[in-house]
Amino acid sequence: MELHQLRCFIAVADELHFGHAAQKMDMLPSALGRYIKLLEEDLGTRLLSRSTRNVSLTPHGALFLPEARELVARADDIEKRFQTLARQNAGKLRIGAIDSAAVSLIPHVLHHFRERWPGVELSFLEDKSSRLLPKLKTGRLDLIFIRPQSQMDSALHSEFLFYEDVVLAISDKHPLANRSEINVDDLRDIPLIVPEKRVRPHSYDLTLSLFEHAGFKPTLIQIADEKQTIINMVAAELGAAIMPRWVMRMAALNIKFIPIGEGYDSIRSKLPMAAVWVAGARDEARDNMMQVVMHELPVISDLY
Incomplete structure (x- = not known):
């Protein structure tokens, strides 16, 4: 039984639709189905009832769902805590951004951040909001600049920055x-x-x-x-x-x-732009970066 299998099962249980769950997981429905099948084989029981139009939890699936959520949450928590410790020791900051932010915002703030904290190791990833959010939640990124969702995950903190013209x-x-x-x-x-x-x-x-x-x-x-x-x-x-x-x-x-x-x-x-990070996670480098962003915001917003 693997964590990714559990994540796939939780996505299907939440959506009750293989296509929607596959989109949420950024994978093909056929691949999602294989992971669910492997999980059912590992557990020796069916978790989902499938028909041409409907997907539903079996009694065993409904019983297993809270257990799966707890396992994934626990694993994510352990990963985040140790990644935070590693970053604090190494002085790293991993940033993600959509194309709009990558054009002007990121170059501008990185320049000012480097002047004040030259010893921090910086890495940057440009991608779509839907792909950056999972990387933030699992601790692979520390700070992202995206279009905020209408309902943000309660585990995340979102700071509105500006609207684009x-x-x-x-x-x-x-x-x-x-x-x-x-x-x-x-x-x-x-x-x-x-x-x-x-x-x-x-x-x-x-x-x-x-x-x-x-x-x-x-x-x-x-x-x-x-x-x-x-x-x-x-x-x-x-x-x-x-x-x-x-x-x-x-x-x-x-x-x-x-x-x-x-x-x-x-x-x-x-066209809103927001900075997003994991709520409650202590990260000095991230906080210093946000200090730069907010100080330079009047200049940055004029660029958009």
């Missing part, structure tokens, strides 16, 4: 390219390139939120998920894209970035 990326050959600002009505007949909602939910919702009271539905094209690829598609005149303002720093030929007009300020609330 947005722009419309459009080909410089388009008739709207010379506009000083764009309003929603201007986008009525323009195809908008959006990432798949499952892959980048914040980016997808950012575009849709503009049209909540527009009286018409936008034309959406889902042909790319990464921001650089979306920019390339815009340059190829396949459509326009609603994007964070920081993308203006990316190499982009034949592209114009136009601010969204006044009256749509609420869209900024779709």
